[in-house]
Amino acid sequence: MSELVTGEAVALELRPAKLPSRAMAVLLDLAAAVTAYVIVTIALVAATSSLDDAAQTALSITAFLLVLVGGPIAVETLSHGRSLGKLACGLRVVRDDGGPIRFRHALVRGLIGVIEILMTFGAGACIASLVSARGRRIGDVFAGTLVVRERVPAAPAVFVPPPPPWLAGRFAELDLSAVPDGLWLAVRQYLTRMGQLDARVRHSMAERLASDVAARTGTPPPYGVPAPAYLAAVLHERQAREARRAFGHGVPGGVVPAGAPGPGMAGGPGMAGPAPVTTPPTQLPSAAPVPPSSLTAPVSPPAASPAAPPAGGPPEAAREASSGGGPGTGFVPPA
Incomplete structure (x- = not known):
């Protein structure tokens, strides 16, 4: 180069x-x-x-x-x-x-x-x-x-080594807001290239970066944790927080379980279902006198056949039933 x-x-x-x-x-x-x-x-x-x-x-x-x-x-x-x-x-x-x-x-x-x-x-x-x-x-x-x-071979994909399993979640309560982006970039570059460095250079750079991160967070690294492992665990914690902030929080993993009612539905999270609508019974108006003009309006006969008059009834009731009239229908048969 x-x-x-x-x-x-x-x-x-x-x-x-x-x-x-x-x-x-x-x-x-x-x-x-x-x-x-x-x-x-x-x-x-x-x-x-x-x-x-x-x-x-x-x-x-x-x-x-x-x-x-x-x-x-x-x-x-x-x-x-x-x-x-x-x-x-x-x-x-x-x-x-x-x-x-x-x-x-x-x-x-x-x-x-x-x-x-x-x-x-x-x-x-x-x-x-x-x-x-x-x-x-x-x-x-x-x-x-x-x-x-102009045409140079593409660089291999950058791989950041994960932290040891026994350090997973150990820095969940660590305040990382004061660590600048330039320091995060230096940590990421060190973790991706530490396999190419000399042993003494790798150790000195890890100690210096770990001390810088600890000074920004206000919490010293745990005793007995190697500096590269500490840097990998802290960087992994920051990436996890960024992922939760980007893809949702409040629900574990940021994913709503399948079949759970969504917002706006009855029983949904944070929203009450719609209350049943109860309509008060309609009060019928009091009986009013029927105007004389409505007495002459014809009433269409019912679709079903008229019921047979009860046996043994009075002849006047049978005659009113056969003529299509009846008490309370408003129809007056002709004289």
Whole structure:
């Protein structure tokens, strides 16, 4: 890795391109440029066959400069350091501070590349790359540029080791509100990388981080607990609290049991069910005199057949029942 310092004093870790990948990218660029130069030369010869030899020589030199020199310069300027070969090999030209290149950087690299690549068949560029600590050729040195790799292997997933089982839940009452986020980040980075550290460095860093955490919480670490185990248990407790805060609290695990009534339902947690509605009995109005007009309104006969008059009843009652009238119906038979 190569550490570059930007204008904001930020250190960047970039991976310089090695000689094989750079040589492959240069070969691809040269193949594309030579192909374009041959096509342009054939077109110029066919178009300028009537001109004299001096004019044809001048056009050939112009085509050489435009295609083999100006073409790579224009491509690197417009693509910010990614030519066709570099794009295929996953490379990029950047400044010494890690920023994108501009026209002057591409111009210096292209002009010096004519000498160290085209005229020496790449021998000068290979020797300079082997001598340089970051694999730079002469054009990169004069232009202040560097060829780096853009496609790097993905870093493995970060794994934080869990605390020992006998420390689970031991720091549930510990006040962690005063511990800053920067200290938590340092603890997490230490736990993920402590297997890569030297034994003495690992022990000293664990003791220092444990003392910092204990000073922020106001509670010293338990006697006999190793510093790495103490840090793992405290970090695990903080993560558990964050999970409870994010996914719910008040219910163990933040999950409502299946089948339990939810809010707004009868018997739900924290809410009373709706009380049954009781309607008071309707009081019937007192009897009022029937107006004379309602006495003449016809009443439709019932759907069922009229009941037979009781046997042995008075003839007047039987006659009133057969005529469809009756006492209290409001119907007066005709005279």
